[in-house]
């Protein structure tokens with residue numbers, strides 16, 4: 001909903017800026033928490049492999065599979081959140097070269113990728129995601 005408001009311009013600029021700053025702070029806190037969660041999962045995998053280096057025990061394999069699955073989920077969440085944080089700052093990462101640019105440019109100055117289209121697609125995905133939450 002926040003992203004839809006932003007697109008429609010229903011919030012005045014000052015209100016939007018301060019709300020965005022608060023939101024970015026919250027998101028960065030969440031990101032740090034997820035990064036710590038990911039570190040624990042990596043650690044847990046490492047310990048299992050240390051105890052069973054050839055990964056012979058089915059229990060080791062199951063444990064690793066479960067942790068890898070959890071890490072994949074966590075990384076997806078973290079990527080989505082990083083995109084949201086950039087968007088709140090009116091920035092977007094080029095999905096072709098990885099450089100960060102203002103959402104207002106039409107084409108990536110580094111690789112020529114269509115940024116206007118990328119912004120449109122990303123905002124659409126975010127709106128869909130917002131409705132799911």
Ligand SMILES: [Zn+2]
Nearest residue numbers: 094097108111
């Ligand atoms: Zn680019």
